[in-house]
Amino acid sequence: MNSMGQSPLHLTATCILQAGSSGIAPNTTALVNPYGFPMEIHEIKWQIRTGDVNYRPLGASTGCSFTLGSVKLTNGFVPINLFCKSTGMTAGTGSNVNQNLAAEEITDPTANFWNQFSWRLPVPLYVPPGAVLVPKFEHRNLLPSDLNITISYTGTTLPMAFRPKRILVPWVAYWAAKTILLSAADSDNSQETDLANTWPESINIQRMVGRTLLLRNSSGWVSEDGNFGDYQSDLLQVRIVRSDGHHIVPEFSRWSMVFPHQRRSWEMRDAIMAPNSFMMAFIQKAASANAGGGGAADQLTTQSMMSIVGWREVGT
Amino acid sequence: MNFPPGIPILLESGYTTLTSGIIAYPNMLRLQPQERVPLLIDEVRFTTRSNSISGAGSAIDSSWQSRVRLHINDYDVTNGYIPITALCPIQQGVQQIKGTVGNVAGFVDPFYVTCKWRLPVPLLVPGGSWLSAELNRPNLTQTGPSISVNIAYAGRVLPSNFKLPRTVAVPYATAFAPTTGAAQYISRDLQLGNPFNVDLVTQRLILKQFTTQTFGSNQLGMESFVVIPDMALTLEGSFGQRAIVKKYTPLLDAASYFDRTMRFNAVLKHRDRFIADFYYSGGQTTYFPVLCLIGHRQERLS
Numbered sequence: 001m002n003s004m005g006q007s008p009l010h011l012t013a014t015c016i017l018q019a020g021s022s023g024i025a026p027n028t029t030a031l032v033n034p035y036g037f038p039m040e041i042h043e044i045k046w047q048i049r050t051g052d053v054n055y056r057p058l059g060a061s062t063g064c065s066f067t068l069g070s071v072k073l074t075n076g077f078v079p080i081n082l083f084c085k086s087t088g089m090t091a092g093t094g095s096n097v098n099q100n101l102a103a104e105e106i107t108d109p110t111a112n113f114w115n116q117f118s119w120r121l122p123v124p125l126y127v128p129p130g131a132v133l134v135p136k137f138e139h140r141n142l143l144p145s146d147l148n149i150t151i152s153y154t155g156t157t158l159p160m161a162f163r164p165k166r167i168l169v170p171w172v173a174y175w176a177a178k179t180i181l182l183s184a185a186d187s188d189n190s191q192e193t194d195l196a197n198t199w200p201e202s203i204n205i206q207r208m209v210g211r212t213l214l215l216r217n218s219s220g221w222v223s224e225d226g227n228f229g230d231y232q233s234d235l236l237q238v239r240i241v242r243s244d245g246h247h248i249v250p251e252f253s254r255w256s257m258v259f260p261h262q263r264r265s266w267e268m269r270d271a272i273m274a275p276n277s278f279m280m281a282f283i284q285k286a287a288s289a290n291a292g293g294g295g296a297a298d299q300l301t302t303q304s305m306m307s308i309v310g311w312r313e314v315g316t
Numbered sequence: 317m318n319f320p321p322g323i324p325i326l327l328e329s330g331y332t333t334l335t336s337g338i339i340a341y342p343n344m345l346r347l348q349p350q351e352r353v354p355l356l357i358d359e360v361r362f363t364t365r366s367n368s369i370s371g372a373g374s375a376i377d378s379s380w381q382s383r384v385r386l387h388i389n390d391y392d393v394t395n396g397y398i399p400i401t402a403l404c405p406i407q408q409g410v411q412q413i414k415g416t417v418g419n420v421a422g423f424v425d426p427f428y429v430t431c432k433w434r435l436p437v438p439l440l441v442p443g444g445s446w447l448s449a450e451l452n453r454p455n456l457t458q459t460g461p462s463i464s465v466n467i468a469y470a471g472r473v474l475p476s477n478f479k480l481p482r483t484v485a486v487p488y489a490t491a492f493a494p495t496t497g498a499a500q501y502i503s504r505d506l507q508l509g510n511p512f513n514v515d516l517v518t519q520r521l522i523l524k525q526f527t528t529q530t531f532g533s534n535q536l537g538m539e540s541f542v543v544i545p546d547m548a549l550t551l552e553g554s555f556g557q558r559a560i561v562k563k564y565t566p567l568l569d570a571a572s573y574f575d576r577t578m579r580f581n582a583v584l585k586h587r588d589r590f591i592a593d594f595y596y597s598g599g600q601t602t603y604f605p606v607l608c609l610i611g612h613r614q615e616r617l618s
Contacts, residue, residue, distance in 0.1 A: 202321075204321070205324060208324070234363075240326075242323070246323050246473070247325065247349075247350065248323070248324055248325060248326065249325070249326045249328075250325070250327065250346075250349075250350055251327075251328060251330075251346050253326060253328035253468065254328065254363065254466060256363060256430055257326070257328050257361050257363060257430075257466060257468040258326050258328075258468075260361060260430060260431075260432050261430045262407035262430070262431075263407065266324070266326070266470060268324055268358075268472075269358065269438075270319060270320075270321045270322060270472065271321065271322060271323065271324040271472050272321040272322070272323070
């Protein structure tokens with residue numbers, strides 16, 4: 001799409017997501033182009049704060065859905081960290097050098113833990129004049145605390161008469177496996193409706209994102225890919241097949257080889273997903289020798305999540 | 317060339333164990349599509365793991381001591397066995413993940429490494445062929461425990477009726493990787509050059525440094541940035557002699573600290589080569605550099 005060199009534009013809205021709430025939208029009027037022109041969105045950014053020093057929100061704490069008019073961009077509420085590849089891991093200090101790979105985490109002494117994510121859209125999203133890309137949020141109950149959400153759109157305004165020749169729309173679908181005790185061996189698989197292309201058009205895949213969470217239920221503590229003697233994503237193996245029988249990952253393969261540690265993302269080029277098709281993901285996890293210490297209430301659980309991020313051409 | 321859209325695929329070999337001085341083969345049956353269809357490989361991924369971390373000298377740098385040779389039919393993708401660490405830039409400032417052996421300031425914990433080589437061009441593997449991987453571990457005086465290496469290819473499966481082109485772009489990686497410490501190193505011959513009869517289009521140099529020292533109770537041979545050598549780089553060949561890095565320059569000034577990479581696009585004719593000259597001031601002899609030149613050339617399909 002030719003954006004014709006128009007003015008850049010940044011729009012921001014905020015909301016408070018109470019524990020257990022779902023379908024919460026921020027003030028969407030703040031996300032409308034204030035000049036009344038059409039616009040295209042290039043990048044979507046999120047910031048999540050807990051306001052409680054005990055909890056790390058991570059992207060997994062919050063689901064986000066997008067609709068533009070009657071067009072859906074997401075298959076339900078997608079955890080925010082499944083839109084993005086990891087770009088800002090912290091390496092920790094001292095004896096934890098290179099162990100503490102908490103993605104996108106920033107510690108602010110006045111606001112406790114907060115996380116920031118950025119999704120550079122695979123294609124610019126055209127938004128007609130007066131329309132708005134509506135985000136809604138879901139508290140995924142990984143933490144008991146409320147969450148402060150800020151969402152921003154970065155893009156450009158377009159001339160009033162501009163109409164794109166092709167309408168390209170992003171699409172994101174995801175699957176979150178059941179939680180599994182870190183000390184236990186177990187398996188799970190996705191359903192036909194999870195990693196699905198529900199549209200009559202092909203999806204051009206930008207990336208597949210894979211994240212593993214570590215949860216300590218007694219304290220609500222949540223981390224990502226923690227180091228507890230056995231690196232959890234090395235214990236985890238995944239196999240992925242398409243609904244037409246083709247293999248994406250033919251053999252059970254280590255999670256970290258499919259979704260490399262440093263980016264948590266399998267970046268793709270010129271990969272497609274057939275219309276009205278789905279992928280099935282199967283995971284199997286070996287038992288960890290380390291349960292996390294403490295009593296039964298302190299036992300650690302792990303949850304694996306993956307997504308398909310891509311785009312489709314509407315009306316072809 | 318432009319390829320049609322394909323179906324994503326990831327092929328993983330599973331772990332292969334390397335002891336000192338041996339050549340081992342990963343499970344190639346797992347590294348090719350079950351259907352004999354054309355495959356485009358975008359990335360080669362590695363996990364290397366030292367199988368013991370207790371005892372003096374046991375926590376070795378698993379990605380430096382493991383070497384890989386990649387070739388497809390008669391076409392070399394690597395110039396013999398190349399340290400896995402030399403193929404892969406650093407991402408997010410880290411390459412290894414699990415640091416249970418503890419760390420020494422200024423060194424990268426060597427125990428468990430995940431890294432990937434995003435090929436400079438996608439590698440077309442015709443149906444029925446495969447990208448062959450061979451693993452090797454040099455017989456060093458400081459051996460340490462066995463190493464396990466996992467290798468995976470990430471790419472796309474093309475339609476079975478895809479018409480193969482006459483020529484294909486083939487990635488190429490060639491390294492200068494000494495294994496013992498010295499005060500000065502100079503690369504030679506075509507260690508960083510083009511041995512082919514066709515042009516080699518370069519993408520980047522990866523520059524890292526390792527040490528023969530032991531640290532703490534058990535760490536050995538880590539990647540290091542405590543003492544950095546000065547480097548001069550010269551391009552010799554069809555256009556005469558041209559200095560690329562004119563004066564001795566600290567290694568991590570020549571290459572970005574954040575990914576250990578110096579990017580440049582150049583066309584090397586047959587026998588054109590880079591000559592790298594490293595110099596450790598103060599006579600330091602416990603460090604050694606690892607350089608890898610990465611590019612691609614066109615080859616006619618046989």
